[in-house]
Amino acid sequence: MNEHILVTGMGIITGLGYGKEATWNALLSKRSGIGKMKYLQTVHADYPVSEVKMSDAEMRDFLGIPAGKIITRTPLLGIMALKEAIKEAQLEEKRPRRIVFINGTTVGGMEKSEQYYPEFINTEAYIAAHDCGTSCEAIAETFDGFDMITTISTACSSAANAIILGANLIKTGRVDAAVVGGTECLSKFHLNGFSTLMILDKEPCKPFDANRVGLTLGEGAAYLVLEKEQDAKNRGVQPICKLSGYANTCDAFHQTASSPDGQGAYLAMRDALDDANLKPEDIDYINAHGTGTQNNDVSEGTAIMRVFNDKIPPVSSTKSFTGHTTSAAGSVESVISILALQHDFIPANLNFNTPMPELSFTPVKDNVTKKLHHVLTNSFGFGGNDSACIFSKIE
Amino acid sequence: MNIYIQAATQISAQEPIGNAWFHRPLRFTERYVRSIDPDFKEYINPMEARRMGKILKRALATSLHVVRKTGIDQPDAIITGTGLGCIENTEKFLTAMVRDNEMYLQPTYFMQSTHNTISSQIALHLKCNKYNTTYAQRGISFESSLLDAYMQFELGKIKSALVAGHDEMTPDYFVLLDKINYWKKGEVNEAVLHKSDSVGSFAGEASACFMLGNKKTDFSICELKGVDLLFNPTPQRIKEAIEEMLAKHNLQIKEIDAVMTGINGDKDNDAVYHQLQRQLFPETPMAWYKHLFGESFTACGLGMFTAATAIQEQLLPADYLFNRDVKLKGIKHILLYNHFQNKDHSLILLSSC
Numbered sequence: 001m002n003e004h005i006l007v008t009g010m011g012i013i014t015g016l017g018y019g020k021e022a023t024w025n026a027l028l029s030k031r032s033g034i035g036k037m038k039y040l041q042t043v044h045a046d047y048p049v050s051e052v053k054m055s056d057a058e059m060r061d062f063l064g065i066p067a068g069k070i071i072t073r074t075p076l077l078g079i080m081a082l083k084e085a086i087k088e089a090q091l092e093e094k095r096p097r098r099i100v101f102i103n104g105t106t107v108g109g110m111e112k113s114e115q116y117y118p119e120f121i122n123t124e125a126y127i128a129a130h131d132c133g134t135s136c137e138a139i140a141e142t143f144d145g146f147d148m149i150t151t152i153s154t155a156c157s158s159a160a161n162a163i164i165l166g167a168n169l170i171k172t173g174r175v176d177a178a179v180v181g182g183t184e185c186l187s188k189f190h191l192n193g194f195s196t197l198m199i200l201d202k203e204p205c206k207p208f209d210a211n212r213v214g215l216t217l218g219e220g221a222a223y224l225v226l227e228k229e230q231d232a233k234n235r236g237v238q239p240i241c242k243l244s245g246y247a248n249t250c251d252a253f254h255q256t257a258s259s260p261d262g263q264g265a266y267l268a269m270r271d272a273l274d275d276a277n278l279k280p281e282d283i284d285y286i287n288a289h290g291t292g293t294q295n296n297d298v299s300e301g302t303a304i305m306r307v308f309n310d311k312i313p314p315v316s317s318t319k320s321f322t323g324h325t326t327s328a329a330g331s332v333e334s335v336i337s338i339l340a341l342q343h344d345f346i347p348a349n350l351n352f353n354t355p356m357p358e359l360s361f362t363p364v365k366d367n368v369t370k371k372l373h374h375v376l377t378n379s380f381g382f383g384g385n386d387s388a389c390i391f392s393k394i395e
Numbered sequence: 396m397n398i399y400i401q402a403a404t405q406i407s408a409q410e411p412i413g414n415a416w417f418h419r420p421l422r423f424t425e426r427y428v429r430s431i432d433p434d435f436k437e438y439i440n441p442m443e444a445r446r447m448g449k450i451l452k453r454a455l456a457t458s459l460h461v462v463r464k465t466g467i468d469q470p471d472a473i474i475t476g477t478g479l480g481c482i483e484n485t486e487k488f489l490t491a492m493v494r495d496n497e498m499y500l501q502p503t504y505f506m507q508s509t510h511n512t513i514s515s516q517i518a519l520h521l522k523c524n525k526y527n528t529t530y531a532q533r534g535i536s537f538e539s540s541l542l543d544a545y546m547q548f549e550l551g552k553i554k555s556a557l558v559a560g561h562d563e564m565t566p567d568y569f570v571l572l573d574k575i576n577y578w579k580k581g582e583v584n585e586a587v588l589h590k591s592d593s594v595g596s597f598a599g600e601a602s603a604c605f606m607l608g609n610k611k612t613d614f615s616i617c618e619l620k621g622v623d624l625l626f627n628p629t630p631q632r633i634k635e636a637i638e639e640m641l642a643k644h645n646l647q648i649k650e651i652d653a654v655m656t657g658i659n660g661d662k663d664n665d666a667v668y669h670q671l672q673r674q675l676f677p678e679t680p681m682a683w684y685k686h687l688f689g690e691s692f693t694a695c696g697l698g699m700f701t702a703a704t705a706i707q708e709q710l711l712p713a714d715y716l717f718n719r720d721v722k723l724k725g726i727k728h729i730l731l732y733n734h735f736q737n738k739d740h741s742l743i744l745l746s747s748c
Binding site: 042124141189196249381383 | 473478479480485488489490492493496497498500501502505506507508509510511512514515516518519521522523524525526527528529530531532533535536539542543546547549550567571572574575623624625626627628632692738739
């Protein structure tokens with residue numbers, strides 16, 4: 001059953017723009033998507049965020065969604081990203097037999113629920129749109145070809161776990177292709193939640209900096225199309241890279257904090273390497289979870305030191321570009337990692353100045369050109385839901 | 396590869412934890428039935444329990460029950476399905492946020508509002524660092540969890556898995572869903588549900604928890620032979636999926652003792668089952684369970700608990716049979732078929748072991 005799982009399509013929308021090209025250009029020119037809040041209506045508008053620079057109405061227009069149709073921002077972002085992924089993998093023209101769609105989300109339709117709660121007067125239609133599964137259905141129904149769908153909700157590692165489930169569905173032969181990832185819009189609910197936990201920075205986040213204060217929220221969606229090597233060949237689709245390993249573990253330390261030694265993160269990276277049959281020194285770049293909170297960066301950094309010892313590959317957190325896209329982060333950062341792999345280029349970790357005394361390494365401060373073979377990306381969530389994925393060049 | 400249900404428990408509208416009610420289930424006439432909670436002190440220390448919402452207490456109690464029963468305190472996977480997650484905490488945070496215009500909020504309810512709070516609290520309690528995840532796909536959240544576990548057994552990644560479905564129904568959410576016709580407007584009773592000539596069902600809550608393993612033991616309840624999920628399937632596609640699942644185990648449709656359906660009294664919901672019955676299983680007895688538990692996103696977990704109990708006892712009382720008043724004996728194979736709004740469909744096959 002150890003056939004290669006390939007990535008044959010990707011789609012992305014974040015504060016950096018819509019599509020892989022816009023994302024890549026922003027990374028290349030070190031142009032962050034973080035800025036002043038424009039679309040989310042909240043009293044906490046002084047927090048910087050990385051918003052997708054399109055209103056719901058603009059996305060609806062772009063996608064040609066009929067005026068009467070109830071749809072919230074989370075699925076709108078999802079549909080945008082899905083469209084790009086489907087196009088690249090040519091799922092319309094060269095249909096695989098059975099395709100699954102796995103979506104990661106936590107906020108779901110919350111962004112409308114919070115506007116109309118508690119009465120939902122004259123807005124009953126949004127009641128049904130509140131739960132996570134509705135978002136998944138709304139996205140899935142824009143492509144007439146999904147045989148199976150489901151939603152993963154493990155907070156900020158949701159999209160990474162969607163990738164893992166998709167790969168398992170392919171390996172067991174249940175489906176021929178998997179469209180996997182996550183989507184999440186900004187909501188007052190989680191902005192306030194993170195704010196009460198006092199882990200939001202009033203300035204753009206500074207991952208792995210000694211003076212980091214907290215995270216910057218972002219929004220977005222990203223999906224990957226996965227399939228077996230043979231299926232991609234049969235369909236005549238050009239593969240992008242290989243998903244060579246993955247792992248999901250649990251920190252089992254605290255509901256919202258990570259353990260000081262990063263046990264969950266350590267196990268996730270170690271097991272993903274095992275799964276990929278790679279050694280730590282094979283990894284050429286780590287796209288870190290790197291939220292910019294005191295707790296995450298020391299915990300994750302310690303875990304990286306434990307896995308890689310004195311041979312720590314270049315590390316960067318691209319949340320300094322996209323903000324923390326929460327449930328979408330796993331797939332957003334997978335797409336970024338794969339873009340890095342494709343271009344032999346390591347994106348910078350913005351806003352870094354002062355090394356953390358606890359860590360033996362510092363993040364990549366400036367763009368680096370380097371031959372990349374294997375990249376590892378981390379996604380950690382509340383509740384210690386830690387996952388890691390490794391993508392490799394097809395060589 | 397074989398997968399066994401090594402232990403199972405539930406908290407629902409029926410008597411909690413065990414299955415003594417199986418032979419004499421309670422009947423309901425209310426539109427909203429909440430679960431009967433066990434004495435949580437047996438599982439969670441009261442200090443800790445005080446900080447937990449209902450759904451978390453139920454999840455921990457049922458998990459610890461199957462852990463104690465099997466002695467497996469480090470399952471290779473902890474997987475929860477929940478349609479709404481910790482909705483009580485979500486509501487508390489949301490209400491305070493709206494009421495006080497985003498000021499003076501406390502983090503506690505937010506911290507325990509995410510869907511994955513359940514799986515992660517179980518892991519925290521067991522100090523279990525292994526695979527841990529959560530599904531939230533409306534009416535097939537539980538079955539999604541089961542499928543994940545099933546595949547990992549298939550791939551040889553795990554030897555045991557704690558799989559559960561949990562949903563609570565808060566008074567506020569009951570009212571919201573009432574506005575969009577989830578619940579019947581008048582009195583609910585078995586005859587009304589059976590007749591199924593109006594929209595809506597009645598509201599229930601569900602906690603159903605299973606320890607799965609790959610080795611048959613003296614206490615194994617039954618075998619989990621198949622799980623499948625389908626999205627917007629045609630009747631032909633459902634037929635294909637059922638036949639594929641049966642063929643994998645050399646089973647014929649006529650060997651299935653009963654099809655356990657998600658009939659809940661809502662006319663549109665039930666029509667789907669009746670149509671399938673006519674097309675695929677004209678001879679097979681049709682069973683139901685939601686009339687004894689109420690509808691909830693993870694009610695199917697209770698359906699699986701009921702089906703597993705029937706196989707263990709080799710008996711399906713008439714209480715669960717849709718158009719028969721004579722109990723079925725010698726139960727060996729039950730196919731569970733569930734759908735949500737005719738979009739998300741699921742199949743589960745259980746067999747005696």
